[in-house]
Amino acid sequence: MTAADTSLPHLALLALFLMAISLSGCTVVGIIRNPGEPSGMIYSHFRQPLTHDLKHTPVVSSSVSGGIIHVEEPVSGYGIRAEFASNAIGEIARRHGLERVLWADFEYFSLLGIWEEKIVHVYGTRPLSEPRGAVRVPKE
Incomplete structure (x- = not known):
């Protein structure tokens, strides 16, 4: 040999x-x-911060997310594609009842360039809710 x-x-x-x-x-x-x-x-998946300056930002456990699903037809070459939903930070916070947005992360997933998901994770505070069983006294 x-x-x-x-x-x-x-x-x-x-x-x-x-x-x-x-x-x-x-x-x-x-x-x-x-x-x-x-x-x-073939495959991509990563998560990165959208907010880089976190000085004096409190730690919170409230996290909500919203994302866009993007589907693209790759065979014909005509560029046929569709996107569903929204990943606007303000809309996500409003839809899930966040009072104040503190920071956000961006997550991206792609499979063969045909299926993509772009997800925004929003961290913030919710308004203080009334304790359970509390009775509201009408103002006079």
């Missing part, structure tokens, strides 16, 4: 490894929709 015969399987494994890395979310190969975001051709 010659040296050329033994290097062929190694080259095939190296090519397979490079192809797997290129098609996964581990590299920025493929269509980059937004600079700075990782983009895989």
Whole structure:
């Protein structure tokens, strides 16, 4: 067996490894929709903060989310696509009863570039509610 015969399987494994890395979310190969975001051709999923200055921000446990589902038809080339719902921070906070928005995170999921979900997680405070069983006294 010659040296050329033994290097062929190694080259095939190296090519397979490079192809797997290129098609996964581990590299920025493929269509980059937004600079700075990782983009895989088969699968992408990441979460990043939308708010970077958290000085003097209280820790809260109230978290609500809302997102956009984006579906795209890839075969015809006509650019047929649809988006559903909304991920506007103010709308999410209002819909879920947050009184004050403190910070937000952005989550992105893509499968084959056909199915995308863009979710905004909003953290904030809810208005203080009345204790259970409290009786409201009418003002005179």
